[in-house]
Structures are given as structure tokens and as C-alpha cells.
Amino acid sequence: xxxxxxxxxxxxxxxxxxxxxxxxxxxxxxxxxxxxxxxxxxxxxxxxxxxxxxxxxxxxxxxxxxxxxxxxxxx
Amino acid sequence: xxxxxxxxxxxxxxxxxxxxxxxxxxxxxxxxxxxxxxxxxxxxxxxxxxxxxxxxxxxxxxxxxxxxxxxxxxxxxxxxxxxxxxxxxxxxxxxxxxxxxxxxxxxxxxxxxxxxxxxxxxxxxxxxxxxxxxxxxxxxxxxxxxxxxxxxxxxxxxxxxxxxxxxxxxxxxxxxxxxxxxxxxxxxxxxxxxxxxxxxxxxxxxxxxxxxxxxxxxxxxxxxxxxxxxxxxxxxxxxxxxxxxxxxxxxxxxxxxxxxxxxxxxxxxxxxxxxxxxxxxxxxxxxxxxxxxxxxxxxxxxxxxxxxxxxxxxxxxxxxxxxxxxxxxx
Ligand code: SF4
Numbered sequence: 001x002x003x004x005x006x007x008x009x010x011x012x013x014x015x016x017x018x019x020x021x022x023x024x025x026x027x028x029x030x031x032x033x034x035x036x037x038x039x040x041x042x043x044x045x046x047x048x049x050x051x052x053x054x055x056x057x058x059x060x061x062x063x064x065x066x067x068x069x070x071x072x073x074x075x
Numbered sequence: 076x077x078x079x080x081x082x083x084x085x086x087x088x089x090x091x092x093x094x095x096x097x098x099x100x101x102x103x104x105x106x107x108x109x110x111x112x113x114x115x116x117x118x119x120x121x122x123x124x125x126x127x128x129x130x131x132x133x134x135x136x137x138x139x140x141x142x143x144x145x146x147x148x149x150x151x152x153x154x155x156x157x158x159x160x161x162x163x164x165x166x167x168x169x170x171x172x173x174x175x176x177x178x179x180x181x182x183x184x185x186x187x188x189x190x191x192x193x194x195x196x197x198x199x200x201x202x203x204x205x206x207x208x209x210x211x212x213x214x215x216x217x218x219x220x221x222x223x224x225x226x227x228x229x230x231x232x233x234x235x236x237x238x239x240x241x242x243x244x245x246x247x248x249x250x251x252x253x254x255x256x257x258x259x260x261x262x263x264x265x266x267x268x269x270x271x272x273x274x275x276x277x278x279x280x281x282x283x284x285x286x287x288x289x290x291x292x293x294x295x296x297x298x299x300x301x302x303x304x305x306x307x308x309x310x311x312x313x314x315x316x317x318x319x320x321x322x323x324x325x326x327x328x329x330x331x332x333x334x335x336x337x338x339x340x341x342x343x344x345x346x347x348x349x350x351x352x353x354x355x356x357x358x359x360x361x362x363x364x365x366x367x368x369x370x371x372x373x374x375x376x377x378x379x380x381x382x383x384x385x386x387x388x389x390x391x392x393x394x395x396x397x398x399x400x401x402x403x404x405x
Pocket of ligand 1: 157159161162193268269271
């Protein structure tokens with residue numbers, strides 16, 4: 001079980017979802033992925049993607065600069 | 076959505092594929108513009124998958140799509156939409172995915188005669204043949220008007236429980252959605268792709284013409300979705316944000332462009348491309364001043380930053396509405 005970072009800043013949806021999906025495919029059950037985005041649309045899309053695929057949404061944070069979404073991989 | 080649901084109701088396992096070409100009208104397009112009254116921006120494909128309870132795989136085809144758009148064998152539709160080549164490409168990609176993941180056939184939600192280019196009786200077989208999917212391509216909503224496909228002949232799917240919808244009317248689909256208990260019906264009747272949009276296509280053609288080559292990068296085509304685009308001289312392009320959301324978005328392009336930031340009044344960020352000297356910069360600034368709160372002022376100030384990072388202050392008199400010529404707008 002390990003923690004990973006994904007930089008999806010500067011990308012517009014659905015690219016942050018695509019990058020998340022592709023990265024999760026390389027991770028293992030229980031791994032945690034923190035996705036850094038600048039498009040606030042990711043706050044809707046990445047949690048929706050997690051619900052569809054059964055991954056656990058651990059937290060979402062939004063600041064002026066960035067949106068941070070943490071998920072736990074469930075396979 | 077309906078086609079997938081019809082398959083699920085026959086007990087089949089369905090997974091969704093959504094191809095991102097870069098021209099999709101999706102959440103981000105709405106995200107850029109600031110409008111507090113706008114509904115939350117959802118990604119329709121994700122939303123549909125969630126309603127149906129199926130996995131959705133979003134596939135980045137930005138690079139591969141270039142050859143489809145730049146050199147379509149079957150030409151374009153009313154604008155720069157290469158629908159027939161595009162459908163063939165996407166079904167071909169779906170076929171690759173199907174084979175890699177051990178699925179048996181492909182479905183699409185197409186209806187015979189609904190779109191002028193790619194959904195005609197004579198073009199349906201073109202997509203099936205040229206994509207390589209052949210009779211593993213099933214269109215459940217109009218299957219009864221087509222020869223039986225492999226899934227029907229093999230009995231994986233009951234042809235009797237498929238449909239024979241045709242024509243541009245969407246009434247039968249809406250009635251079916253109601254019958255299936257689907258209230259919020261996401262599939263738009265077009266308008267999901269910028270290439271069908273006349274204004275967008277004009278801007279894309281202008282991009283190719285001004286560069287004397289037909290090519291693009293993702294940044295180029297995203298930028299065409301944002302702001303007012305004006306070309307006051309053949310070599311000079313001015314992109315003016317339309318609101319605070321667009322200004323925020325355009326800030327991300329400051330390293331690649333010369334830009335003008337209004338300092339004396341509230342106003343949009345303006346990107347400038349192709350300027351050849353002070354006269355061009357002044358022209359761009361006078362246009363930009365027209366779209367800020369100082370449009371009636373005698374003078375408006377800007378911070379001007381060249382692509383090389385050289386900064387200076389600039390004051391100009393805003394153009395009047397008539398001085399910004401209609402044919403400058405792309
Ligand atoms: S509307 Fe756009 S996405 Fe749809 S088939 Fe035509 S070119 Fe492709």
C-alpha cells in the first residue's frame with residue numbers, strides 16, 4: 001500500500017479524469033492517489049468516476065490555486 | 076444511453092467508451108465562463124454511466140484524431156465536422172478495445188436518418204466496413220431496419236426486442252426513455268462537438284490559413300473555444316476574454332503569447348498574436364480597451380508584456396463601437 005501524486009494542473013476536464021483513470025490502472029488495491037488539478041470541474045468528475053468504478057473518495061479540498069482530490073484504489 | 080439500457084434489459088453486460096478528441100463540448104467549456112446561475116457542470120458520459128450503473132472508460136484520442144480531421148476520406152459536413160470518418164475512427168477504436176478486453180460486439184445509439192452525413196442507409200455500412208467491425212456493430216435503436224448482425228444471428232441478442240427508429244424526430248426515443256423510467260435524458264441532438272459549430276470552424280480555418288499549414292496542438296483548439304477572436308490585420312490576431320472566468324483561463328497562456336493586462340479599469344485579459352511593432356500593439360490595445368469598463372474613458376492603461384517577457388506601460392484611447400469593424404471578428 002503506497003501513496004502517489006498525480007499532477008493534472010493546467011488540464012481541463014475530462015483530461016484530469018483520463019489521467020486519473022490511466023494512473024489508477026497501474027496502482028494496487030489500497031494505494032492512495034492524490035490528484036492535483038486546477039479545473040474545478042474535476043471536483044464533480046473525479047468523484048463521479050470513483051463512484052462508477054468503486055474507488056473510495058477520501059477527501060476533496062479546494063483552494064484559490066488548486067483542487068486536491070484523494071482517492072483510495074479498490075480493485 | 077437508451078441503446079445501452081436496451082442491451083442491459085436483455086441481460087447483457089455493457090461497458091461505456093467515451094473518446095476525447097479535444098473538440099468535445101464538455102464540462103470544461105462551461106467551466107471556463109463564469110456564470111453563478113449556471114447548473115453544476117457535469118460530464119455527460121460519466122453521468123450516463125452512473126445512471127446505467129456501468130463502467131465508463133474515457134479514451135484520449137487527441138493525437139490520433141488529427142489525421143481524421145485533417146485528412147478525412149469522406150470530406151466534411153456543413154462545417155469542419157468529418158462525421159463519417161469520425162464515426163469510422165471511433166468504431167475502429169471501440170473494436171480495438173473490444174478485442175483487447177474480450178468483449179463480443181459493439182453497440183452505438185445511432186438512429187437511421189437522424190444525422191445527414193453519417194447516419195444514412197448508405198453510410199451505415201461504410202462505418203461498419205471501414206472500421207473493421209463489420210457485423211459486430213449493432214445499432215439497437217434501428218436494428219430492425221438493418222440486416223441482422225452477428226449478435227442477432229447468434230442469438231446473443233433478441234432482435235424482436237430491438238427497435239426500428241428512423242428519421243430526425245426524437246419522439247420515439249423520448250417515448251422509450253419514458254417507458255424505461257429515464258427522466259433526465261442527457262443525449263443532446265447534436266451540439267456535443269465544436270466541429271459542427273460554424274463560428275468555431277471559421278476560427279479553426281483562420282488558424283490554418285494564418286499559419287499556412289493545416290495542423291494544430293491541443294492548446295490551439297482549446298483556445299479557440301475561449302474569448303472573442305478578432306483579426307484586424309492579416310498577420311495580427313487579438314483574443315479578448317469575455318468574462319472573469321475566461322480571463323483566469325487565458326492567464327494560463329501568458330507564457331506563449333504577448334498580452335495586455337488592463338490596469339486603469341476593470342477589464343479582460345487580452346492575448347495578442349503576430350504583432351510586428353508598436354502600431355500593432357496600439358491597435359490591439361485600442362480593441363481591448365473597448366471591452367473593459369473604461370470603454371467611454373479618454374484613455375485606458377495597460378501593462379504590456381511581450382512574448383519575450385519585456386514589460387511596459389501603455390495608454391490608448393478606446394475604439395468606439397463603430398471603429399471595431401464587424402469583419403475583424405472571426
Ligand atoms: S459531430 Fe463531431 S464527434 Fe460527432 S461524428 Fe461528427 S465530427 Fe464526430
